[in-house]
Amino acid sequence: MPRLTLVCTGMGIVQRGFETYMADLAEKLTLGNDDFQVELYTGGPYISKKIKTKQLFCISRNNRIFNWLFGLNFTSEIELVTFFLSLSFKLLFQNTNAIYLGEYKLYCYLFKFRKLFKKQFSLVLYTGGQVKPGLYDIQKDYVHHITDIYYGNLLNEGYPAERQFIIPHFITDQVTYVAENSIDIRKKAKQKKVVISIGLIDKQIKRMDLLVEILAKNSADYFPVILGEFTKDTPEIINSLKLNFGLDGYYLAKVEREAVFNYLNQSDIFILLSPKESFGLASLEALSVGLPVITCDYFESRYVLKDYATRINNLDSNNVLKELESSLITNNSKLDIESRKKFVNDHYSWANLQIQYRDMFFEVLGLKQKTF
Numbered sequence: 001m002p003r004l005t006l007v008c009t010g011m012g013i014v015q016r017g018f019e020t021y022m023a024d025l026a027e028k029l030t031l032g033n034d035d036f037q038v039e040l041y042t043g044g045p046y047i048s049k050k051i052k053t054k055q056l057f058c059i060s061r062n063n064r065i066f067n068w069l070f071g072l073n074f075t076s077e078i079e080l081v082t083f084f085l086s087l088s089f090k091l092l093f094q095n096t097n098a099i100y101l102g103e104y105k106l107y108c109y110l111f112k113f114r115k116l117f118k119k120q121f122s123l124v125l126y127t128g129g130q131v132k133p134g135l136y137d138i139q140k141d142y143v144h145h146i147t148d149i150y151y152g153n154l155l156n157e158g159y160p161a162e163r164q165f166i167i168p169h170f171i172t173d174q175v176t177y178v179a180e181n182s183i184d185i186r187k188k189a190k191q192k193k194v195v196i197s198i199g200l201i202d203k204q205i206k207r208m209d210l211l212v213e214i215l216a217k218n219s220a221d222y223f224p225v226i227l228g229e230f231t232k233d234t235p236e237i238i239n240s241l242k243l244n245f246g247l248d249g250y251y252l253a254k255v256e257r258e259a260v261f262n263y264l265n266q267s268d269i270f271i272l273l274s275p276k277e278s279f280g281l282a283s284l285e286a287l288s289v290g291l292p293v294i295t296c297d298y299f300e301s302r303y304v305l306k307d308y309a310t311r312i313n314n315l316d317s318n319n320v321l322k323e324l325e326s327s328l329i330t331n332n333s334k335l336d337i338e339s340r341k342k343f344v345n346d347h348y349s350w351a352n353l354q355i356q357y358r359d360m361f362f363e364v365l366g367l368k369q370k371t372f
Contacts, residue, residue: 004365007042008102013062036097039052066078100361101124107135124141142363144360146169147166148166165360169279184266185266195268195269196227198226198282199272200228209237212224225250269324270286272293276300292310292332294312294324306343
């Protein structure tokens, strides 16, 4: 039986959109699949009730000693290289038909490894809307785009259309999940509007500090909820929240992936002020529960969210607050809420994308297409 290998260095080490996507994809492809084997290699411990994962040795980016000696950036490189070495050892003695991955440096290492050891597996690069391959073998390799931003460029460079797939992210099915220490956000917020943002809790990429600064102008009206991976900027952002909203006037945490929808369902509006997203999965998940969404204006936001989000160019605090208040008033009818839910379900649910995903992997693995 053909074997498809999914690899994700960060799974079990960090919790971001890409790691969530890879776990969900492995689970979806495994369910009821008797056409090909699916295996998932991770860099950290990841436990799933639905799939078997295989953790490979690597020196984690969270290793305190290495961070102290070399800093986070270099330790992250060490993590990738040590993961690659462990994976290479596996591939020397175990054959696979195709490797699906989204880390471009790892893709390059595997490309050179394949050439050196004369292996025959295909590489399928998930571009994530952020990168296009510079190394490729048009007889073996494929590209999975989630938007069409690089599709034309690759065509012009000689990458065949039949080896490129444009298939968007699917969103995680909503999970009814209540943790033992589940937070009742509505109770904490009292009469305030709950404004939620999900992503890396930093100042450069997701700009959570800017969101806090803007909401602080009307701190009496808003209750911020910020969920995501902690960074070196997080303590400063927490201090700003305490100063502007008080100890009980906000909620910031890293939560289990299954609990995210608990918080979305208790919120009034979603906002993300990152200058650019490769896809905007968190925004889609917010739309899927009917929330109005505000993002910055960039190609991927227009491509993915269409007319179902408010986009802003002017990040002046007064302008953002004006858009926030307007969205809460004008975009919250029952019809608006149901329209947003339907849009996401029609375009981004697994139920409506699974045939495209399975067709892609059937093509990659050289299997005869079938009707699902």
